[in-house]
Amino acid sequence: MELSSSLLLVLVLSVLMLIRWKRKESGLSLPPGPLALPLIGNLLTLEKSAPFKSFMKWSKTYGPVMTVHIGTQRMVVLVGYETVKEALVEQAEDFASRAPIPFTNRVLRGYGLIISNGERWRQLRRFTLTTLRDFGMGRKRMEQWIQEESRYLVKSFEETKSKPVDPLLFMSRAVSNVICSLVFGQRFDYEDKNFLQLLQIISNLMRFASSPWGQLYNIFPKVMELLPGRHHTMFGEIDDLKSSIMTIIKEHEKNLDSSDPKDFIDCFLIRLNQEKHNPDTEFHKENMFATSLNLFTAGTETTSTTLRYALMLLIKHPHIQEQMQKEIDRVIGQNRIPTMEDRKSLPFTDAVIHEVQRCLDIAPLNVPHYALKDITFRGYKIPKDTVIIPMLHSVLRDEGHWETPWTFNPEHFLDSNGNFKKNPAFMPFSAGKRVCVGESLARMEIFLFIVSLLQKFSFSSPNGPDSIDPSPELSSFGNMPRHYELIASPR
Known part of the structure; x- marks a missing residue:
């Protein structure tokens, strides 16, 4: 038994020495990183429920640019504001490509x-x-669309009659209706069963992608395809989502008026018809469906999650909620509809909203980037086919740019006179060529919905603020807040 263990150890060490020798012989100078085992890489020492925590810990030893192996996939992890900015902004062209994520590619x-x-x-x-x-x-x-939707959102909270409710569905319906108006040209009734089913699928999808099971699929996709499990259930639900969107697209095809496009799908159909004789066109039904799905899912889940987390933190910190309400009452009152023009007169409210996004850290690992060619960065060679992780978590928690990076502190966005101040390390939407296309929409929604709600309600927990746990339930692809109940008390 001891001999077998010794032989295994010698074999592993020999393979690792061979890998290092080949790197040296080929002239590659990879960034340093933790010792990786064949086939499984650094999986044994990776914190499965929150991989970014392991990356942060390793960066203290290996520096802000390091090599990690997850299974057989080589990754280069970028840590800290300066490092991420240099890659995504200053070398934007080199770092503009996306990684082939197995789960997303399957869909x-x-x-x-x-x-x-x-x-x-x-x-x-x-x-x-x-x-x-x-x-x-x-x-x-x-x-105006968001203002109109905020009326429906306020009404839905009024109908709770101050009874405890989970805010997840309230936020999802409102936010999704905004993106539905843009993409599909319609909003849905809050009780529409098909609409509610689609929202449930989107919620399940994000939770699955952020679960260890979802990450396991991305590491060993071929093996996972052969095994039973939650991934097959998830793919079935995604097929239902696809079917619903295809039905909407077919309706648009039947009713299309090329002289009067009413939404994103109409515009895509018009462009598709214009280029139907171009064999190299990217305007075809596969891209129309996939892009519509991208907008619908991303435009629903990320913003609604941010709003749900915002109310969680305001319940946890009632004095901050009260200070926001006083500022809103002074500037707008409780009856006038908020506008984006009001934001410059609401510096404390604006600071709180920014701090909510910083603390939520909704995409700690960012959406993975990819080296389509060999890249030289900070004296290292990042070889072609390397996955690149520009960690947004490390930017939003960079101790060189945030006074108290690990605590909820709106003062991060206020100067000594109480005026709003920007911070270059505020990067929840990423940066560079792959910055989120819906950033301006998300900013507008978060501000108008939050202000509209605080005009009309005070939010509390049935069990008091100490019962609220703002730490995420899942922390992998995304940070997913825990479910909780709130009471919306009319003011």
């Missing part, structure tokens, strides 16, 4: 905006940004 097959690269990504991003802006993203028209 989208390389189509759509989020995971595509090259000419497909460039054309789809340009078209998507232009179309969303034409329909008012970041402008007055979109502001």
Whole structure:
């Protein structure tokens, strides 16, 4: 038995020495990192429920640019504001590509905006940004849509009659209706069963992607396909989601008026018809469906999760909630509809909203990037086909840029005179060429929904503020807040 263990140890060490020798012989100078085992890499020492914690710990030993192996996949992890900014902004072209994430590829097959690269990504991003802006993203028209939806949201909380409720569905319905208006040209009734089913699937999808089981699929996809488990259930639910979106697209095809496009799908159909004789076009049904799915899921889940987390923190810190309400009452009152113009007169409220996003840290690992060619960065060579992790968690918790990075502190965004101040390390939407296309929409939604709610209600927990646990339930692909109940008391 002892001899067998010794032989195994010698074999492992020999393989590792061979790998290091080949790296040296090939001229590659990879960033340093923890010792990796064949086939499984650093999985044995990785904190499965929160991988970013392991990356942060390892960076203290190996520096802000390090190599990690997850299974057989080589990754280069970038840690800290300066490092991430240098990569995504100063070397933007080198770091603009997306990694082929197995779970996402299984669903989208390389189509759509989020995971595509090259000419497909460039054309789809340009078209998507232009179309969303034409329909008012970041402008007055979109502001009016959100204001109208906020009335439905306020009414839905009024109907609770101050009884304890889980805010998840309230926030999801409101936020999703905004993106549905943009993409599908319609909003849904809050009790629409099909709408509620789609929202449940999106919630399940994000939770699965952030669970250890979801990460296991991304590490060993071929093996996982052969095994039973939650991933097969999830793929079945995604097929239902796809079917619903395809039904909406078919309705748009039947009713299309090329002279009067009403939403994103109409605009895509018009462009598709214009380029139907171009064999190299990226405007075809696969990209139309995948991009619509990208916008619908991302536009629903991330913003609604941020709003749910915001109310959680305001319940946890009632004095901050009260201070926001006093500022809102002084500037707007309790009856006038909030506008984006009000934000500059609400510095404390604006600071709290920014601090909520910083503390939520919704995408701690960022959406993985990829080296489509050999990249030279800070004296290291990042070889082609390396997954790159520009850690947003390390930026939003960078001790060189935040006075108290581990605590909820709106003072991070206020100067000595109580005026709002920007912080360059505020990067929840990422940066560079892959910055979130819906950033301006998300900022508008978060501000208008939060202010509208605090105008009308005070929020509390049935068991008091000490019962609220703001630590995430899941922390992998995304930070998923715990479920909780709140009471919305009319003011």
